[in-house]
Amino acid sequence: MSEQQQQKKILSDERRYQYLISGINDYAIYMLDPQGLVSSWNAGANRFKGYVAQEILGEHFSRFYTDEDRASGLPAYALKTALEQGKYESEGWRVRKDGTRFWAHVVLDPIYNEEGILLGFAKVTRDVTERKEAEDRLRESEQRFRLLVQGVTDYAIYMLSPEGTVTNWNSGAQRIKGYEQGEIVGSHFSRFYTAEDQAAGVPKRALSTAATAGRFEAEGWRVRKDGTRFWAHVIIDAIHDDDGQLVGFAKITRDLTEKKRIADALEAANAALYQAQKMESIGQLTGGIAHDFNNLLSVLSSGLEVLAMQRGETGDTRTLESMRRAVDRGARLTQPLLAFARRQPLQAETRSVNRIVAGFETVLRRAVHAGIAFELDLDRKAHSATIDSARLESALLNLVVNARDAMPQGGRIVIATSNVTLDQHHQAGSLPAGEYIRITVSDTGSGMPPDVAARAFEPFFTTKEVGNGTGLGLSQVYGFIKQSDGDVVIESREGEGTTIAIYLPAVVSEAQEDHRGHVERVLIVEDEPDLMDVAASLFTSMGYDVVTASSGREAIDVLEQRDVDILFTDVVMPNGMDGLELATYTRTHYPETKIMLASGYPLPALKQRHGRDLNEFAFVNKPYRLADLARTLRSAM
Numbered sequence: 001m002s003e004q005q006q007q008k009k010i011l012s013d014e015r016r017y018q019y020l021i022s023g024i025n026d027y028a029i030y031m032l033d034p035q036g037l038v039s040s041w042n043a044g045a046n047r048f049k050g051y052v053a054q055e056i057l058g059e060h061f062s063r064f065y066t067d068e069d070r071a072s073g074l075p076a077y078a079l080k081t082a083l084e085q086g087k088y089e090s091e092g093w094r095v096r097k098d099g100t101r102f103w104a105h106v107v108l109d110p111i112y113n114e115e116g117i118l119l120g121f122a123k124v125t126r127d128v129t130e131r132k133e134a135e136d137r138l139r140e141s142e143q144r145f146r147l148l149v150q151g152v153t154d155y156a157i158y159m160l161s162p163e164g165t166v167t168n169w170n171s172g173a174q175r176i177k178g179y180e181q182g183e184i185v186g187s188h189f190s191r192f193y194t195a196e197d198q199a200a201g202v203p204k205r206a207l208s209t210a211a212t213a214g215r216f217e218a219e220g221w222r223v224r225k226d227g228t229r230f231w232a233h234v235i236i237d238a239i240h241d242d243d244g245q246l247v248g249f250a251k252i253t254r255d256l257t258e259k260k261r262i263a264d265a266l267e268a269a270n271a272a273l274y275q276a277q278k279m280e281s282i283g284q285l286t287g288g289i290a291h292d293f294n295n296l297l298s299v300l301s302s303g304l305e306v307l308a309m310q311r312g313e314t315g316d317t318r319t320l321e322s323m324r325r326a327v328d329r330g331a332r333l334t335q336p337l338l339a340f341a342r343r344q345p346l347q348a349e350t351r352s353v354n355r356i357v358a359g360f361e362t363v364l365r366r367a368v369h370a371g372i373a374f375e376l377d378l379d380r381k382a383h384s385a386t387i388d389s390a391r392l393e394s395a396l397l398n399l400v401v402n403a404r405d406a407m408p409q410g411g412r413i414v415i416a417t418s419n420v421t422l423d424q425h426h427q428a429g430s431l432p433a434g435e436y437i438r439i440t441v442s443d444t445g446s447g448m449p450p451d452v453a454a455r456a457f458e459p460f461f462t463t464k465e466v467g468n469g470t471g472l473g474l475s476q477v478y479g480f481i482k483q484s485d486g487d488v489v490i491e492s493r494e495g496e497g498t499t500i501a502i503y504l505p506a507v508v509s510e511a512q513e514d515h516r517g518h519v520e521r522v523l524i525v526e527d528e529p530d531l532m533d534v535a536a537s538l539f540t541s542m543g544y545d546v547v548t549a550s551s552g553r554e555a556i557d558v559l560e561q562r563d564v565d566i567l568f569t570d571v572v573m574p575n576g577m578d579g580l581e582l583a584t585y586t587r588t589h590y591p592e593t594k595i596m597l598a599s600g601y602p603l604p605a606l607k608q609r610h611g612r613d614l615n616e617f618a619f620v621n622k623p624y625r626l627a628d629l630a631r632t633l634r635s636a637m
Contacts, residue, residue, distance in 0.1 A: 026044055027126050028048045028125040029042045029044060029123070032122075034119070036079055037058055037059065038057055038059055038060075038061055039120060040057075048102070048104075048125060048127050050097030061075065062075035064094045074092075087108070088107070092106070094125070105125070106124070106125050107125075109122045156177060156252070156254075157250075157252050159249065160236075160251055161248050162246050165186060165188055167185065169185055176253065177192060179225050189203065190203035192223060202220070209236075211238050215237050216235070222234075230257045231259075232254065232255060233253070233256050234251070237249065349387075350385070351387060352384045353383070353387070353392075353417055353504070354382050357415060361376060367397060368403075371410030372411055373411070378416070381419065382418065382437055383435065383436075384506070395476070396439070396441065400441060403442075406447075406498065407446075411444035413441065414440075415441050415442075416440045417438065419435070419438070421435055422436060430487060434505065435505075436503045444497040446494070446495065446497075447494045447496050447497050456490055484504060488501070489501045521547065522545065522547070522564075523549060523559070525550075525552065525567070526570050527551065532550070535568070542633075552569075555582055556577075559586065559589070559590055559593075566593065567596065569598070571606055572600075579599075596617065596619070597618070597620075600621070618632050618633075
């Protein structure tokens with residue numbers, strides 16, 4: 001190729017290059033001379049900056065900079081940096097011809113000839129305003145989100161690495177867990193779990209579940225910096241990048257300790273209410289059955305008395321005695337039911353509980369076998385209580401026997417007394433706040449699972465083999481203590497033993513009155529015809545004039561028509577005026593008439609039912625005998 005042809009090729013290549021540069025619209029590509037004056041201009045520069053070539057050629061490139069940048073000497077600094085380092089690159093605001101600004105990415109390269117002489121600078125500028133605005137919006141969003149997260153104090157919100165390392169920390173996390181950011185970032189999140197959960201692998205399972213399912217949610221105990229525990233609701237969400245790769249976890253924790261405390265208290269209250277309602281319902285049922293059965297026994301007992309008097313000594317007394325013993329056994333069978341229903345007659349008096357227990361120690365020791373250690377732990381300052389001491393001894397014997405049976409291989413029984421004050425922080429069963437004396441019977445036996453302990457006081461419920469228990473022992477204890485205005489609480493763990501605690505009010509008062517008089521005519525008020533006939537026969541056999549009535553209204557008619565010295569009335573009558581209302585009416589309108597009440601329920605149960613003290617009236621329990629009536633009549637007169 002000749003030299004002329006080579007020159008033409010060079011010129012042709014330069015022209016094609018110029019056409020290439022001139023045709024680029026996405027970049028402003030132009031030349032500066034060594035002083036910074038514009039010496040070339042392409043279409044992209046025209047589009048970005050708004051100048052046509054004739055307007056800008058020969059002008060200094062600093063006119064594209066903002067006033068602030070020109071004042072700071074940034075254009076000169078750019079040329080100097082390009083000369084010294086071979087390149088200058090930056091981003092910043094630039095100004096168009098119309099005065100508007102755009103965000104530019106700028107590259108400035110020095111241009112030398114073959115001899116190394118500086119010919120000028122090549123300047124490439126790109127408008128990246130949209131990218132910057134997007135970045136600014138993202139940055140502002142992240143800033144707002146960061147401020148939001150940091151401003152939340154009720155929730156611990158923080159990030160974890162894929163391995164579970166804490167990477168950031170908000171103010172809520174610091175408040176709830178006690179760690180400052182510098183103390184916890186870089187630590188593994190498992191340190192917030194209890195030692196038991198760590199040993200069971202709970203933190204690892206939580207991350208694994210979140211990674212595979214996308215989310216993990218649970219509640220459980222967590223540990224603060226100071227070692228205290230709180231009940232937490234936890235959510236862990238897996239975070240993935242645009243390619244679906246796991247980059248970490250977002251963890252949100254809320255302290256629900258107070259909510260759990262309230263929920264647990266409500267659950268316990270509901271359980272206690274359910275148990276109380278269940279026991280009350282069973283008590284009403286068993287008490288009603290025992291009452292009606294006593295009425296039947298009264299008919300039999302009184303009939304036997306009448307038969308014995310009619311037959312005299314010439315009759316077959318053995319049959320009558322057998323029948324009488326059967327009636328007595330039937331009456332005794334109703335006592336456990338009445339005890340549970342809190343309707344047994346009690347002879348309460350103020351006694352030292354310690355003295356009752358200590359005085360009964362010998363009997364209690366005999367109830368256990370040689371393989372059982374028996375101990376008393378009596379508080380010398382233990383309060384007294386108003387209690388039926390004989391029935392308390394029976395209750396303690398019941399509890400000791402149960403404890404003995406729970407330790408066939410031997411063990412230890414401890415009976416202890418202590419004073420306790422019940423309030424909103426210390427409660428026992430359904431008892432109101434106040435001063436109580438507590439008697440506990442503890443053993444080291446087999447214990448009871450929760451479902452068995454919950455039913456232990458129910459009548460006829462027993463875990464013993466058939467023939468080895470009636471299921472009435474604990475129910476008698478429960479009913480007796482409840483009737484004494486106390487309560488019984490069971491604490492038992494299977495395989496660890498049982499403690500049964502009896503709570504009795506430390507102070508109870510009781511008033512009694514005596515009544516005396518003389519009886520001539522008796523008005524018997526009874527809705528059961530058989531029982532009325534037997535009662536009439538008993539009073540007639542004692543020489544009294546007897547008139548009868550089957551209802552309260554009928555009895556009032558009798559009182560209006562004739563003089564009555566004694567009113568003998570059943571308390572519970574199904575229709576209209578009951579016996580207590582009749583007694584009150586008689587006391588008001590016929591104050592000279594003596595009043596005797598009869599019932600299958602004992603006085604304390606009637607007092608609870610009617611809400612008043614009935615000691616003002618003479619009272620006899622069903623089933624009654626001739627001797628019972630005579631004794632009550634003597635005391636009433």
